[in-house]
Amino acid sequence: MAYQPLHRSPSQTQVLQEVLDRATSGEMGVCVLDLDGCLFDSxxxxxxxxxxxxxxxxxxxxxxxxxxxxxxxxxxxxxxxxxxxxxxxxxxxxxxxxxxxxxxxxxYDHAMPGAAELVRRLHKSGCEIVYLTGRHRAMHLGTEEALRRSGFPYDVPRTRLITKPSFEQDDTQYKDHALEEISALGEVVLFMDNEPANVNLFHARHPEAMVVFVETDHSPKPIHAVASLPRIRGFLM
Ligand SMILES: [Mg+2]
Structure with a gap:
C-alpha cells in the first residue's frame, strides 16, 4: 500500500482532531512520534x-x-x-x-504535508515532544538538521530526539527499551508510528494512550496492527 501524503478524509480529520484533543487535555502529556514513514516521507x-x-x-x-x-x-x-x-x-x-x-x-526526505504543523500545535499546547526513531546514532546530527529545516519543534524546551544506539539493534526492542526512559518524562498520551509491531507494543505498554497507526509503508514482517487502533494515511485535516 503506497504512501498518500495528500490524503484527506472525514475519518482522518476525526483522528487528527482527537489527537489534538487528547494531547491537550492531559497535564504535561508526552507525545512519542516516529520519523521514517511517519512524520517524514523517506x-x-x-x-x-x-x-x-x-x-x-x-x-x-x-x-x-x-x-x-x-x-x-x-x-x-x-x-x-x-x-x-x-x-x-x-x-x-x-x-x-x-x-x-x-x-x-x-x-533529502520530505516532511509529510501537515505533520510539522500538527507537532507545533501539540508542542504549543504544552506537550513534551519525543521523536523516537529507528535511525541509528550516526544519523542523529543529520536528523536534527532535518527536523529544523522542516519546521518541527526542536532546540526548544520539551523536545528531544532519541536515536538507536547501534545499527544492528532490532527497532521494536530498542523502542520498547526507550519507553522506560520516556515514561519518566510524564504521562504518555500519544504514539504515532507506521510499523505494526511498534504500534502493537505501544498499545500493550500504554493502553490508556492514543496510539495511531500511520498507514504508509512498513517492514515485511507478517504482523498486523491491532484492528481497533485509529489509522491515518497523512496529516492533512
Ligand atoms: Mg517508521
Missing part, C-alpha cells in the same frame, strides 16, 4: 540515491522512478513498478545501503 531519500547512482553509472533508466513506485521495502518491486529492469536492484544494492543509513542523506 521515499525522496531513495529517489535521490537512485538518481545519484544513475549519474555515476550513466544508466538513465533509473530516473523513471517516482515516489508512487515505492509500495513496500522491496527494491525489485519498486523498479518493476517504474518499468526499470529489476536486475538493476542487485547492482545498486551496495551503493544504496551506504547512503540510505547516512545522516547526510536524511536531508
Amino acid at each position: 521515499r525522496h531519500r531513495q529517489i535521490h540515491i537512485l538518481r545519484e547512482y544513475a549519474s555515476h553509472t550513466g544508466d538513465a533508466r533509473l530516473w523513471a522512478v517516482q515516489a508512487q513506485h515505492f509500495t513496500n521495502w522491496i527494491m525489485p518491486d519498486t523498479l518493476r513498478a517504474a518499468g526499470v529492469p529489476i536486475a538493476l536492484a542487485e547492482d545498486l544494492q551496495e551503493f544504496w545501503f551506504e547512503r540510505f543509513f547516512d545522516g547526510e542523506y536524511v536531508l
Whole structure:
C-alpha cells in the first residue's frame, strides 16, 4: 500500500482532531512520534540515491522512478513498478545501503504535508515532544538538521530526539527499551508510528494512550496492527 501524503478524509480529520484533543487535555502529556514513514516521507531519500547512482553509472533508466513506485521495502518491486529492469536492484544494492543509513542523506526526505504543523500545535499546547526513531546514532546530527529545516519543534524546551544506539539493534526492542526512559518524562498520551509491531507494543505498554497507526509503508514482517487502533494515511485535516 503506497504512501498518500495528500490524503484527506472525514475519518482522518476525526483522528487528527482527537489527537489534538487528547494531547491537550492531559497535564504535561508526552507525545512519542516516529520519523521514517511517519512524520517524514523517506521515499525522496531513495529517489535521490537512485538518481545519484544513475549519474555515476550513466544508466538513465533509473530516473523513471517516482515516489508512487515505492509500495513496500522491496527494491525489485519498486523498479518493476517504474518499468526499470529489476536486475538493476542487485547492482545498486551496495551503493544504496551506504547512503540510505547516512545522516547526510536524511536531508533529502520530505516532511509529510501537515505533520510539522500538527507537532507545533501539540508542542504549543504544552506537550513534551519525543521523536523516537529507528535511525541509528550516526544519523542523529543529520536528523536534527532535518527536523529544523522542516519546521518541527526542536532546540526548544520539551523536545528531544532519541536515536538507536547501534545499527544492528532490532527497532521494536530498542523502542520498547526507550519507553522506560520516556515514561519518566510524564504521562504518555500519544504514539504515532507506521510499523505494526511498534504500534502493537505501544498499545500493550500504554493502553490508556492514543496510539495511531500511520498507514504508509512498513517492514515485511507478517504482523498486523491491532484492528481497533485509529489509522491515518497523512496529516492533512
Ligand atoms: Mg517508521
